Each structure stands twice: as C-alpha cells, then as structure tokens.
Amino acid sequence: MEKQSREVIILGAGLAGLTLAYQLKKQGINALILESRNRIGGRIHTIEQDGATLELGATWFADKHVNLLSLLDELGIDKFDQAYGKIGVYELAHGEKQLFELPQQPEATYRVKGGTSAIIESLASKLDKDQIALNQKVELVSFDGDAFQISTNNNSFKSSFLVSTLPPNLTVSQIQFKPALPDYLIELAQKTHTWMGESIKVGFFSPTPFWMEKGIGTVYSQRGPITELYDHSNENGFALKGFIHDGFVTLPKDERERAVRQQLSNLFGEENIAKGTYTDTAWKEEKDTYANYPQFVVPHQNNGNSQLRKGIFNDRMLLAGSETAPSFPGYMDGAVEAAISTSKKIIDLLSTEKVLL
Ligand SMILES: Cc1cc2nc3c(=O)[nH]c(=O)nc-3n(C[C@H](O)[C@H](O)[C@H](O)COP(=O)(O)OP(=O)(O)OC[C@H]3O[C@@H](n4cnc5c(N)ncnc54)[C@H](O)[C@@H]3O)c2cc1C
Secondary structure, eight states, rough: OOOOEEEEEEOBBBBBHHHHHHHHHHOOOOOOEEEESSSTTTTEEEEEEETTTSSSSSSOOOOTTHHHHHHHHHTTOOOOEEEOOOOOEEEOOSEEEEEEEOOOSOOOOOETTOOTTTHHHHHTTTTTTEEEEOSEEEEEEEEOSSOOOEEEESOEEEEEEEEOOOOOHHHHHHHHSSSOOHHHHHHHHHTSTTTTTTTTEEEEEEOTTGGGGGGGEEEESSSSEEEEEEEEEOOSSSEEEEOOOGGGGSSOHHHHHHHHHHHHHHOOOOOOOOHSSSEEEEGGGGGTTTTOOOSOTTTTTTTGGGGSSBBBBBTEEEESSSOOSSSTTTSSSHHHHHHHHHHHHHHHHHHHHHHOO
C-alpha cells in the first residue's frame, strides 16, 4: 500500500469533480481525484458507433443553464439544437398509433457537439495525468482533526481537505467515516434523491434515419416498454434514444432488448429495426451511482438543500455533487455550480489558514 499526500482530494471524477479540479488548478492547486470506476464522467457517458453518438447519461440543457453554458464557452465546446422532427407519434396503451404535428418547443433544447462526454474529456485534458486515479473505490475516511486518511479498495491517501462529489446518499452509504459524519447529515443524505438514479436509458444505432424520412422525431407511448423516444442523430450518423419504464430493471438486458425491439418493430417495421444495434443502461444497477434508500424518496427530494453545503469536520470536508447545488440541483448545471462555489470556498479557506500536511 502506497500513501500519497495532497492538499485537496476530491472523490469522484464526474462533472462536479472534474470541474472542481480544473477550477483549483487554475489557482495553482493540484488536487487529486479518486474515482471508483474505470472511466471518468460518472452520470455522463457517451458511446459512439461509426461516428454516431448515444448518451446513456446526461444529454440536454437550455439557455437557463448559465453555469454549464459558460463552462462550454470557456472550454470551446459547441452545442446544437435537439431535433424533435415535425411529426410526433403517440402510442396508446392498446397499441393504436396516433400521429400529430409537433408544436413549436417553448424553449430551445441543446445537445453537446461531439457528445456530452466531450465536456468530461476536455476538463480531464486540462489536468495533469497524475491528478486522476481510476479504479479507486473509497471505502474508509478517517479524520484525526488535522488530516484525512482515505482508504480505497487498493490504496491509501492523505489530504488536508476532502470534497465528496458522490451523490449524497452514496457518500453516507458507501463510505465509512471515522469519526462518523454528523447525524443531521446522515439523515438528510439518506433522504436526498440521486437524480435519474432509477432511469433506464435505451439507445438504438441505425444505418438509416428511417424515422426522420417520415418526419418523425419524437415518440410518446402509454404502452411501453419505451415511454419517450427521440431522434439522437448527429452530423456523422443516426440513432434513436429514449427511456423505458423503470420496472424493466428486473429483467435481464437481453429481455429488455427483445421487448424494445418488438415495440420499435411495431412502430417502424421489423426490417428497419433488425439492422440496428441496441444498447441500454439501467442506472439503478450502477453501484457507483445508485444505492437503495432506507425509506421512500420522491424525485428531487432534498436536492439543493442548503444543509448539504455546510462544512463538515471544521470545514475541512465539503460535499459538492450536483444534488448539493442551490439552482438546478441534480442537473449538469448544478454540478458545475457546486464545483465552482466549492473551489471558491477552498481557496478562501486556504488563504485564511495555511494548512500544511
Ligand atoms: C440517465 C440520465 C439522464 C440524465 N439527463 C440529464 C440531462 O439531460 N440534462 C442534465 O442537465 N442532467 C442530466 N442528468 C443528470 C447529470 O448526469 C448529473 O447532474 C451530473 O452528471 C452529475 O455529476 P456529478 O459529478 O455531480 O455526479 P456523478 O456524475 O454521479 O459523479 C460521481 C462520481 O463519483 C464516483 N464514485 C462513486 N462512488 C465512489 C467511491 N466510493 N469512491 C470514488 N468514486 C466514487 C462515480 O463513479 C462518479 O464518477 C442525467 C443523469 C442520468 C443518469
């Protein structure tokens, strides 16, 4: 076991963790990010096939998401409009299909050019290679009043400041703290919903845009398994993307695929669907995103609660994932806002009290 020391250690290489490390780096602080998965991005995960991309996690944003938009601007990443098509399909519970003219969207919805993971890759490229450690599942954090000892599945680390960007319910359920975290925080975090944690994203790469050829860009269904489906093509290739009922999490992936292909065949013809590639992510099965709650929580419950932004262990530890943000908590914009405000807090703390390892 090798012990590495850093002034600031960040748990999680999702949008919040990477944005925080980037902000700190601009101020001359080289934080270390510990990430449990073998990839960066967390709830942002773009996959690619022959130039087409599919978002298995976050996709959309709008003009109101000013924190995200200014980060995109700073990183030189472009956006483009989500295409909804002219015609929508409404599938009724008994299978009847109704076509309708789609009304003008009340506000523009954007996607990231190159896929949402372009933000993640760009942020990572601004950091030194040794600032991100993958496959480091944090299991135990001890604080002796002066420094944190952080134990992962295969290593141990030491820092003066610690920031967890894990969804709050994961921070308190997956990591053991010594001494224990304050009771108010444990109780609150267990009642803080992890946004989209129950969702199942499905994607379908296709050699042809058979839906757009008919002007169809959007499908809503009462019948399922797909409830909503959207065009997800880009300038290089064609894809459809949507959500299925979260109850399908109990089915094995190949059965989910069979059910989705069946529905798509009913909608668009088997000859079109047979040629495409199916993929899905059931986020509830992702142990690094979702943990069961001790009691029922409703979507967005306690997202943005100000108590989540309180300093812990004499202000040496902070939470900074998307769910902690005051505006748009749970969303990408919230992750960026939480990261930026946390970087300011850390810089203030470091300038008032020079903490030495
Ligand atoms: C299906 C889906 C669709 C979405 N759609 C949208 C959308 O259209 N628009 C939008 O704005 N937002 C959307 N979101 C939400 C958006 O993805 C999140 O707000 C944002 O990505 C959260 O970033 P984060 O860094 O706060 O958390 P996360 O991305 O969850 O990052 C936390 C990181 O911590 C790591 N980690 C977990 N446990 C440990 C451990 N023990 N030790 C070390 N590391 C650990 C994880 O692997 C992860 O990388 C969607 C999310 C999902 C799942």
